[in-house]
Amino acid sequence: MRIIVLIKQVPEMDRVKFDSEKGVIDRKSAGVEINPFDLNALETAVQIKEQVGGEIIALSMGPPRAEKTLREAVARGADRGILLSDGKFAGADTRATSFTLARAIEKAAPFDLVIAGEMTVDGDTAQVGPQTAEYLDIPHVAYVTDLEEASDSSLTVTCNIWEGSYRKRMHLPGLITVTKDINFPRLPELKNKMKSREVEICRWDFSTFSDNLSPEQTGLKGSPTQVKKITIPPPIERKGQVFSPEETDEALAAIEKICREKRVSGGQS
Ligand SMILES: Cc1cc2nc3c(=O)[nH]c(=O)nc-3n(C[C@H](O)[C@H](O)[C@H](O)COP(=O)(O)OP(=O)(O)OC[C@H]3O[C@@H](n4cnc5c(N)ncnc54)[C@H](O)[C@@H]3O)c2cc1C
Structure with missing residues (x-):
């Protein structure tokens, strides 16, 4: 099975500061790490690969320093990594992010399964997974808490939405987003750590997509969302x-x- 795992680099949220005057996260105020939910997505992929075999590709859109995140993904079990990085991708809202990721997944095809975290700890919208599935025109199941069965042609999963627990079977290709309850991400193995230092991380810039992406569909230009103001709620006393x-x-x-x-x-x- 060919699995693509969506990985986002996020600031360390317990350290990062907010610039309340500008209404933005001061990304330089803290280090970066893999979005914690994406570690669960990667662990799910590794478990499926252990059962049915195949290849895991970690895919991220972000600045050049996000390459480090993809190397960590390889250390944790991905076979290789692809980084989408270009000034034309910068300032993307969830729509432009999902659209660009979908076009990149098509470029990386064939694929059977895409796995994303349920949400990120910085953006927190939980929109990118389902939106990416829509742009790929494939089925998806969000908020997956348990993986019951995986084969080359289908997945059986449980997902929890609000108070309801649903058991679903999905034909592949498809996309799932996973919650923290699905598994405990394993630590990197030594042999994978060594591999992660040497593996080549593919860098795809805007020119890679000259046939399926226009500048109006990516980055700030392709983003209908406008953040007018961000306020930090007062602490609860x-x-x-x-x-x-x-x-x-x-x-x-x-x-x-x-x-x-x-x-x-x-x-x-
Ligand atoms: C107008 C506007 C401008 C913005 N400008 C910037 C900016 O310049 N820099 C910036 O960092 N953010 C920017 N953002 C925030 C950015 O839109 C979101 O971080 C991004 O779209 C992902 O949304 P999210 O974090 O809510 O992801 P969610 O939907 O909560 O994430 C769900 C899952 O999708 C996957 N995923 C999400 N993002 C990525 C990614 N980039 N690569 C691979 N997988 C991913 C992960 O698996 C993740 O667990 C901007 C937002 C707006 C509205």
């Missing part, structure tokens, strides 16, 4: 009040008052 064991009545009265104010209950005692 929690206050505590301590009562002694002798003050049970006062404690109950205080809880009842809060419940009534917050409309948690009708305030009946």
Whole structure:
């Protein structure tokens, strides 16, 4: 089976700072890492390859430094990596991102399965996987939490949407997006780490797509979304009040008052 895994490089979110004046993430304020959900996508691909054989291609759109991310993907089990990098791809919203990724997947064809993370920790839209499937005109299942069966022609999976759990069978080629519940990503093996240092990461720029992509369809030009303003919500402040064991009545009265104010209950005692 030929599997393409979508990998995005994201800032380390526990360190990154926001420029609230400009309303953007200050990407230079922190290091970068593979989007955590994409590690689950890669692990899913590795498990399928172990069952049915095949090849795993890691695909990313990003700046030249995203090559490091693809090398890490190889260290974690991908066979090779393709980086889409060009000034004409910069400033892409989810639509332009998905459209460009879909055209790249067509270039990398044939493929049987595309796997993406359910969402990213920086953009957080969860749109790119399903949109990419639409642009490829293939079926998709989003929010996959369990992989039951994989063959060269179909997948049987469970996905969780809201309160519902659905068991679905999908004919291939198709696309799935996976949640963190699907697996525990394994650590890189030594032999793969060595391979990742030497493997050639293919770099595809805009000229690679002269036959199937126009400048109006990519990057900022191909992005109908406009971010007007980003605001950081104020931190939620929690206050505590301590009562002694002798003050049970006062404690109950205080809880009842809060419940009534917050409309948690009708305030009946
Ligand atoms: C007007 C505008 C301008 C923007 N400019 C920039 C910019 O200059 N630089 C920038 O970094 N971001 C920019 N963004 C953010 C960018 O649009 C999103 O980061 C990107 O489209 C992916 O969306 P997401 O992060 O919500 O992905 P989600 O839909 O949450 O991601 C789901 C999955 O899709 C896959 N995926 C997502 N993005 C990629 C990718 N690039 N390559 C491979 N797989 C991927 C991964 O598997 C991921 O787990 C801009 C957004 C807007 C609206």
